Amino acid sequence: MKTPADLFAFLDSHAIPHTTIEHPAVFTVEESKSLRGTIPGSHTKNLFLKDKKGALFLMVAQEDTVIPLKSLHTLVGASGRFSFGSADLLREVWGVEPGSVTPFGAINDTECRVNVLLDAAMLRNEPLNYHPLQNTMTTSVSRDGLMRFFAATGHAPRILDFEAAV
Template identity: 30%
Template sequence: MTNEDMIYQLLDELGIAYDCLEHEPIFSVIEAAEKGIVLPGQQVKNLFLKNKKGRQFYLVILRDEKTADIRRLAEVLGEKRLSFANSSDLERLLQVQPGAVTPFGLLFDREHRVQLIVDEDVDASQTVGFHPFVNHRTLNIAYTDFLRFLEKAEHPARRIRC
């Protein structure tokens, strides 16, 4: 079973409704807009970061139009410095390829090396869309259902201003 098949099965088991949207492969929400791909709900992006020593990782979700202040974020998280993690860390910890980063990969982080950060500007009353491990599909789900998924993945979201 592929990771993509596994996430559909898990969402079905949890009773989480989703819309699966097929589209050209996209690596960012900016690229989606450039290609004229319109996705429903609020658009978010995922940043995969690591601390200076490379021992703690952060998956940061924020609205697509926002730029994260990584220096400020490091201070808030009590880190000296944050930088983007490399593709091998991404594949090892979340079992996903660059360009398809998804919080669904938190299911594979059994050692809890990745902390999930959700920016305060992400509207909890709207839907959010994430890739199901491939970047030519987006699953749109209610934010409240996303929280239910996180409970199953044992990765609570920490909401802070990014």
């Protein structure tokens, strides 16, 4: 699996500007709120999910977005309601530990098993902040940079209004 250094080299090789700040480990949105004022831009939450047939999804939204897990599967055309992917599956497919879920895990998903779902509201902000494969750092990129990253990893994210499914 890739390291943060591998990720930064990948971003550099694709001319995707990024900045990274180191900080104490944060495992939840609540814990990460202690970093406000230190790191500008949109702070996010990332959910690694699977549907009833085992299809995998990463949902990425602003930290305060209500994600209606009971009905969101209908919006995205998933097979039945979502459940959280196991820690083992997260490590195997996305290459990160629980608490470090990030869109940047796409660098490890060379088979493109994960369907990436981005909330439209999040994409109205800049910069966008995510863990660079571990939760002791936060990396900031532009919207364009994020989309170029996904294109370079072979992922075609869908942009949705998560709150429309409420």
